Amino acid sequence: MGTPKLRHPRRDRKGAGRWALREDVGMVNAFRLVVLASGSGSNLQAILEQLHGQEGFSVVAVGSDLVGAPALGRARAAGVETASFPRDGYASREARDAAMGDWIESLGADLVVLAGYMQLLSKPFVVRFRGRIVNIHPALLPAFPGLDAIGQALEAGAEVTGVTVHFVDEGIDTGPVLLQREVPVPADGDRAALEEAIHATEHQLYPEAIRVIARGLVRIDADGPKVVMTDE
Ligand code: GRF
Secondary structure, eight states: OOOOOOSOOEEOTTSTTOEESOSOTTOOOSEEEEEEOSSOOHHHHHHHHHTTTSTTEEEEEEEESOTTOHHHHHHHHTTOEEEEOOGGGSSSHHHHHHHHHHHHHHTTOSEEEESSOOSOOOHHHHHHTTTSEEEEESSOTTSSOSSOHHHHHHHTTOSEEEEEEEEOOSSSSOSOEEEEEEEEOOTTOOHHHHHHHHHHHHHHHHHHHHHHHHTTOEEEOTTSTTOEEEOO
Protein backbone atom coordinates (compact mmCIF):
# COMPACT_ATOMS: atom_id res chain seq x y z
CA MET A 1 0.00 0.00 0.00
CA GLY A 2 2.90 2.39 0.67
CA THR A 3 3.02 5.81 2.20
CA PRO A 4 0.85 8.44 0.58
CA LYS A 5 2.91 10.92 -1.35
CA LEU A 6 0.34 13.64 -0.88
CA ARG A 7 1.96 16.85 0.20
CA HIS A 8 -0.16 17.30 3.30
CA PRO A 9 -0.88 17.04 6.14
CA ARG A 10 2.14 18.00 8.09
CA ARG A 11 2.66 18.76 11.72
CA ASP A 12 1.31 22.05 12.87
CA ARG A 13 3.89 23.99 14.81
CA LYS A 14 1.20 25.33 17.10
CA GLY A 15 0.68 22.15 19.05
CA ALA A 16 1.67 18.53 19.29
CA GLY A 17 -0.96 16.16 18.06
CA ARG A 18 -2.57 18.69 15.77
CA TRP A 19 -1.92 19.24 12.14
CA ALA A 20 -2.86 21.58 9.36
CA LEU A 21 -3.41 20.83 5.73
CA ARG A 22 -1.45 23.92 4.79
CA GLU A 23 0.37 26.57 6.74
CA ASP A 24 0.33 29.30 4.11
CA VAL A 25 -2.82 30.83 5.55
CA GLY A 26 -4.62 33.13 3.15
CA MET A 27 -3.01 31.64 0.06
CA VAL A 28 -3.92 28.73 -2.11
CA ASN A 29 -1.05 27.45 -4.16
CA ALA A 30 -1.99 24.82 -6.73
CA PHE A 31 -4.50 22.97 -4.61
CA ARG A 32 -5.43 19.78 -6.44
CA LEU A 33 -8.86 18.20 -6.04
CA VAL A 34 -10.00 14.74 -7.04
CA VAL A 35 -13.79 14.46 -6.96
CA LEU A 36 -15.61 11.12 -6.61
CA ALA A 37 -19.24 11.07 -7.72
CA SER A 38 -21.87 8.49 -8.61
CA GLY A 39 -24.84 10.63 -9.57
CA SER A 40 -25.94 13.75 -11.36
CA GLY A 41 -22.91 15.71 -10.24
CA SER A 42 -24.54 19.03 -9.42
CA ASN A 43 -22.07 19.52 -6.55
CA LEU A 44 -19.22 18.68 -8.91
CA GLN A 45 -20.61 21.30 -11.28
CA ALA A 46 -20.61 23.91 -8.50
CA ILE A 47 -16.98 23.07 -7.73
CA LEU A 48 -16.05 23.25 -11.41
CA GLU A 49 -17.74 26.63 -11.78
CA GLN A 50 -16.65 28.20 -8.52
CA LEU A 51 -13.17 26.77 -7.95
CA HIS A 52 -11.69 24.98 -10.96
CA GLY A 53 -9.04 27.08 -12.65
CA GLN A 54 -9.47 29.85 -10.09
CA GLU A 55 -7.60 30.89 -6.94
CA GLY A 56 -5.04 28.14 -7.52
CA PHE A 57 -7.59 25.31 -7.47
CA SER A 58 -7.81 22.60 -10.08
CA VAL A 59 -10.08 19.61 -10.31
CA VAL A 60 -7.44 17.24 -11.63
CA ALA A 61 -9.81 14.31 -12.14
CA VAL A 62 -13.24 12.91 -11.42
CA GLY A 63 -13.72 9.27 -10.53
CA SER A 64 -16.83 7.15 -10.23
CA ASP A 65 -17.98 3.64 -9.50
CA LEU A 66 -20.40 3.98 -12.42
CA VAL A 67 -19.10 4.10 -15.98
CA GLY A 68 -22.19 6.03 -17.08
CA ALA A 69 -22.46 8.49 -14.18
CA PRO A 70 -23.70 11.87 -15.47
CA ALA A 71 -21.03 13.47 -13.26
CA LEU A 72 -18.37 12.01 -15.57
CA GLY A 73 -20.02 13.79 -18.52
CA ARG A 74 -19.84 17.08 -16.63
CA ALA A 75 -16.15 16.48 -15.99
CA ARG A 76 -15.41 15.67 -19.63
CA ALA A 77 -17.31 18.78 -20.72
CA ALA A 78 -14.97 20.79 -18.52
CA GLY A 79 -11.92 19.04 -20.00
CA VAL A 80 -11.22 17.14 -16.77
CA GLU A 81 -9.79 13.62 -16.74
CA THR A 82 -12.19 10.86 -15.70
CA ALA A 83 -11.89 7.28 -14.56
CA SER A 84 -14.32 4.65 -13.34
CA PHE A 85 -13.77 1.93 -10.80
CA PRO A 86 -16.78 -0.41 -11.04
CA ARG A 87 -17.18 -2.72 -8.11
CA ASP A 88 -17.51 -5.79 -10.34
CA GLY A 89 -14.19 -5.02 -12.02
CA TYR A 90 -12.24 -5.98 -8.89
CA ALA A 91 -11.94 -9.00 -6.65
CA SER A 92 -13.11 -7.03 -3.61
CA ARG A 93 -14.09 -3.58 -2.41
CA GLU A 94 -10.63 -3.26 -0.84
CA ALA A 95 -8.96 -4.12 -4.17
CA ARG A 96 -11.09 -1.54 -5.97
CA ASP A 97 -10.30 1.12 -3.38
CA ALA A 98 -6.59 0.27 -3.50
CA ALA A 99 -6.57 0.83 -7.29
CA MET A 100 -8.55 4.03 -6.89
CA GLY A 101 -6.17 5.18 -4.15
CA ASP A 102 -3.14 4.55 -6.38
CA TRP A 103 -4.80 6.59 -9.11
CA ILE A 104 -5.54 9.44 -6.69
CA GLU A 105 -1.96 9.46 -5.45
CA SER A 106 -0.62 9.44 -9.00
CA LEU A 107 -2.56 12.66 -9.58
CA GLY A 108 -0.88 14.39 -6.63
CA ALA A 109 -4.22 15.20 -5.06
CA ASP A 110 -4.39 17.42 -1.99
CA LEU A 111 -7.99 16.57 -1.20
CA VAL A 112 -10.47 13.83 -2.13
CA VAL A 113 -13.93 15.36 -2.45
CA LEU A 114 -16.93 13.02 -2.24
CA ALA A 115 -19.82 14.57 -4.13
CA GLY A 116 -22.65 12.08 -4.15
CA TYR A 117 -20.27 9.10 -4.18
CA MET A 118 -22.59 6.22 -3.29
CA GLN A 119 -20.06 3.54 -2.35
CA LEU A 120 -18.80 2.85 1.15
CA LEU A 121 -15.07 3.44 1.27
CA SER A 122 -13.08 0.57 2.73
CA LYS A 123 -11.18 1.12 5.95
CA PRO A 124 -7.69 0.97 4.34
CA PHE A 125 -8.71 3.73 1.92
CA VAL A 126 -9.94 5.92 4.80
CA VAL A 127 -6.74 5.28 6.74
CA ARG A 128 -4.60 5.98 3.67
CA PHE A 129 -6.20 9.38 3.07
CA ARG A 130 -7.22 10.25 6.61
CA GLY A 131 -7.93 13.94 7.04
CA ARG A 132 -7.90 14.42 3.29
CA ILE A 133 -11.35 13.11 2.37
CA VAL A 134 -14.43 15.30 2.70
CA ASN A 135 -18.09 14.54 2.14
CA ILE A 136 -21.27 16.60 1.89
CA HIS A 137 -24.45 15.34 3.51
CA PRO A 138 -27.97 16.78 3.13
CA ALA A 139 -28.77 17.09 6.86
CA LEU A 140 -27.37 18.61 10.02
CA LEU A 141 -25.26 15.68 11.22
CA PRO A 142 -25.38 13.85 13.55
CA ALA A 143 -29.09 14.11 12.70
CA PHE A 144 -30.32 11.95 9.83
CA PRO A 145 -27.18 10.08 8.72
CA GLY A 146 -27.22 7.52 5.91
CA LEU A 147 -29.56 7.26 2.97
CA ASP A 148 -32.44 9.61 2.18
CA ALA A 149 -31.58 12.21 4.79
CA ILE A 150 -34.15 14.59 3.31
CA GLY A 151 -36.89 11.96 3.61
CA GLN A 152 -35.77 11.21 7.17
CA ALA A 153 -36.08 14.90 8.12
CA LEU A 154 -39.57 15.11 6.61
CA GLU A 155 -40.63 11.87 8.28
CA ALA A 156 -39.40 13.14 11.66
CA GLY A 157 -41.37 16.36 11.27
CA ALA A 158 -38.21 18.47 11.62
CA GLU A 159 -38.76 22.21 11.22
CA VAL A 160 -35.15 22.78 10.30
CA THR A 161 -32.66 20.56 8.54
CA GLY A 162 -29.60 21.54 6.53
CA VAL A 163 -26.27 20.62 5.01
CA THR A 164 -23.05 19.34 6.57
CA VAL A 165 -19.54 19.17 5.16
CA HIS A 166 -17.45 16.73 7.16
CA PHE A 167 -14.22 14.78 7.04
CA VAL A 168 -14.66 11.10 6.34
CA ASP A 169 -13.82 8.48 8.94
CA GLU A 170 -14.58 4.76 9.07
CA GLY A 171 -18.24 5.27 9.97
CA ILE A 172 -21.22 6.33 7.90
CA ASP A 173 -21.48 10.12 8.08
CA THR A 174 -19.71 10.13 11.45
CA GLY A 175 -16.49 12.06 10.70
CA PRO A 176 -15.46 15.44 12.13
CA VAL A 177 -17.82 18.21 11.08
CA LEU A 178 -16.29 21.14 9.24
CA LEU A 179 -19.20 23.39 8.22
CA GLN A 180 -22.96 23.25 8.59
CA ARG A 181 -25.77 25.43 7.32
CA GLU A 182 -29.42 25.29 8.29
CA VAL A 183 -32.25 25.00 5.78
CA PRO A 184 -35.84 25.48 6.98
CA VAL A 185 -38.29 22.70 6.14
CA PRO A 186 -41.28 24.13 4.23
CA ALA A 187 -44.36 24.22 6.46
CA ASP A 188 -46.30 22.11 3.97
CA GLY A 189 -43.54 19.48 3.85
CA ASP A 190 -43.03 19.96 0.10
CA ARG A 191 -40.20 17.55 -0.67
CA ALA A 192 -39.27 19.02 -4.03
CA ALA A 193 -38.97 22.51 -2.55
CA LEU A 194 -36.83 21.22 0.31
CA GLU A 195 -34.56 19.30 -2.07
CA GLU A 196 -34.09 22.41 -4.17
CA ALA A 197 -33.25 24.53 -1.12
CA ILE A 198 -30.81 21.92 0.18
CA HIS A 199 -29.05 21.56 -3.14
CA ALA A 200 -28.75 25.32 -3.53
CA THR A 201 -27.19 25.45 -0.06
CA GLU A 202 -24.82 22.57 -0.87
CA HIS A 203 -23.61 24.36 -3.99
CA GLN A 204 -22.53 27.32 -1.84
CA LEU A 205 -21.27 25.45 1.20
CA TYR A 206 -19.01 22.88 -0.50
CA PRO A 207 -16.80 25.36 -2.38
CA GLU A 208 -16.68 27.46 0.79
CA ALA A 209 -15.54 24.49 2.88
CA ILE A 210 -12.89 23.49 0.35
CA ARG A 211 -11.51 27.06 0.39
CA VAL A 212 -11.25 26.93 4.18
CA ILE A 213 -9.28 23.67 4.02
CA ALA A 214 -7.00 24.86 1.23
CA ARG A 215 -6.13 28.00 3.15
CA GLY A 216 -4.85 25.90 6.02
CA LEU A 217 -7.48 27.10 8.44
CA VAL A 218 -8.60 23.64 9.52
CA ARG A 219 -7.22 21.49 12.27
CA ILE A 220 -8.55 18.21 13.55
CA ASP A 221 -7.78 17.85 17.22
CA ALA A 222 -6.03 14.50 17.65
CA ASP A 223 -7.25 14.37 21.25
CA GLY A 224 -10.87 14.80 20.16
CA PRO A 225 -10.97 13.76 16.52
CA LYS A 226 -14.60 14.74 16.10
CA VAL A 227 -13.60 18.34 16.59
CA VAL A 228 -12.60 20.57 13.73
CA MET A 229 -11.16 23.95 14.50
CA THR A 230 -10.82 26.83 12.13
CA ASP A 231 -8.62 29.87 12.59
CA GLU A 232 -11.07 32.20 10.89
C1 GRF B 1 -26.16 15.56 -2.53
O1 GRF B 1 -27.43 15.84 -2.00
C2 GRF B 1 -25.20 15.25 -1.42
O2 GRF B 1 -25.50 15.90 -0.23
C3 GRF B 1 -25.33 13.77 -1.26
O3 GRF B 1 -25.53 13.28 -2.55
C4 GRF B 1 -26.14 14.28 -3.34
C5 GRF B 1 -25.35 14.41 -4.60
O4 GRF B 1 -25.98 15.24 -5.53
N1 GRF B 1 -24.16 13.21 -0.61
P1 GRF B 1 -25.22 15.64 -6.86
O5 GRF B 1 -24.85 14.35 -7.59
O6 GRF B 1 -24.03 16.46 -6.49
O7 GRF B 1 -26.23 16.44 -7.65
